[in-house]
Amino acid sequence: MPASLVDVRNVRLFRWALAGALLVGLCAGVLIPRITAQAQETEAQTYTVFAGAGNLYNTAVLAFGPQRIQVHRGDTVTWIIDGFHNIHFAPGPTELVIAPEVNGQPLPQMNPAVAFPSLESGAVFQGGDANSGIPLDPANPMVAFSLVMDVVPGIYAYYCDIHPGMAAVIEVVDSATSIPSPTEALANGATELAVQGGQGVQAAMQTAMQTATETEDDVLQIQAGLQAGGAAVLDFFPSSSLIDAGQSVTWTVPLGMEPHTITWPMLPPGSEVTVIPQDGGTPVLAFADAAFPSPESGTEIGTGDPFNSGILMPGQSFTLKFSEPGVYNYACFLHPGMQGTVVVMPAS
Ligand SMILES: [Cu+2]
Known part of the structure; x- marks a missing residue:
């Protein structure tokens, strides 16, 4: 490893240590006021389920909480949506991306069966396929989605089609069965997500300490994102690096759930x-140029040159060669707040 590849990570370590300390406090706050079961109500109740938990020190929890909830027939379930998620009752997760042939060419696009709702918030769920759709308009995010569970007692599984592994069940029971109250279920959900968030913060601290300066054949290796159980850490490891002019950097998205981009300027x-609007039908949500690399991986760039890896799926990499000294900032345009810097020194 060349001595010039120095990692400047002390600020980050302090940040993660602080995050860990704060999280312990948060968990204690959730756990201590345990609420005892309330007497069973005869009228319909509303249960709350968290769909993801976002941005606790750049850690997003990609899970439903509680993962299993019991309700009586006729009760309402309201999902609090934090992040880019859908709620889809189906036999299994549905493909997010499809590529049907249009004019003899495959046109990669978001699966309309995932993107668009099959019923409105507040509707009665009577079994079968039911999808909330994806919150597509960043200016108008979907923050909650509700269904009245008017179905025969049984287990009903649902999925977020965007994040593989993000699945949960609702158990509908008959009115004679005693179940936890909505308040108790809410506390369980908050605890489950806080524990997973804590695992993500802990894994991020460990990774930040280990990824000092990993080089392979004189190429600086940067890990884009980190998965720890149900938590995704939306950061680069290391996020700040020093290299010599003429050296290269390779970013790799580890196997897991979240894709990322290496982009400048930010999009x-x-x-x-x-x-792409369709006559009398739902629009096609095709992938734009920004989803594909520009320039190609391996290109040599200078100061001020724009670059965008496109969407890097788990396991994929993107390499740039830095020929001119300077400060190169970059970000992931899928995850605002996920930023890094490469400082290129004059060749020694
Ligand atoms: Cu990202």
Whole structure:
């Protein structure tokens, strides 16, 4: 490893240590006021389920909480949506991306069966396929979605089609069965997500300490994102690096759930999708140019040159060679707040 590849990570370590300390306090706050079961109500109740928990020190929890909830027939379930998620009752997760042939060419696009709702918030769920759709407009995010569970007692599984592994069940029971109150269920959900968020913060601290300066054949290796159980850490490891002019950097998205981009200048969220209106039908949500690399991986760039890896799926990499000294900032346009810097020194 060349001595010039120095990692400047002390600020980050302090940040994660602070995050860990704050999280312990948060968990204690959730756990201590345990609420005892209330007497069973005869009238319909509303239960709350968290769909993800966002941005606790750049850690997003990609899980439903509680993962299993019991309700009586006729009760309402309200999902509090924090992040880019849908709620889809189906036999299994549905493909997020499809590529049907249009004019003899495959046109990669978001699956309309995932993107668009099959019923409105507040509707009665009577079994079968039911999808909330994806909150597509960044200016008008979907923050809650409700269904009245008017179905025969049984287990009903649902999925977020965007995040593999994000699944949960609702158990509908008959009115004679005693179940936890909405308040108790809410506390369980908050605890489950706080524990997973804590695991993400802990894994991020460990990774930040280990990824000092990993080089392979004189190429600085940067990990884009980190998965720890149900938590996704939306950061680069390391986020600040020093290299010599003429050296290269390779960013890799580890296997897990979240894709990322390496982009400068920053693009607004949603830049990966182009809406193609259809006569009398739902629009096609095709992938835009920003979803694909420009320039190609391996290109040599200078100060001020724009670059965008496009969407890097888990396991994919993107390499740039830095020929001119300077400070190169970059970000992931899918996850605002996920930023890094490469400082290129004159060749020694
Ligand atoms: Cu990202």
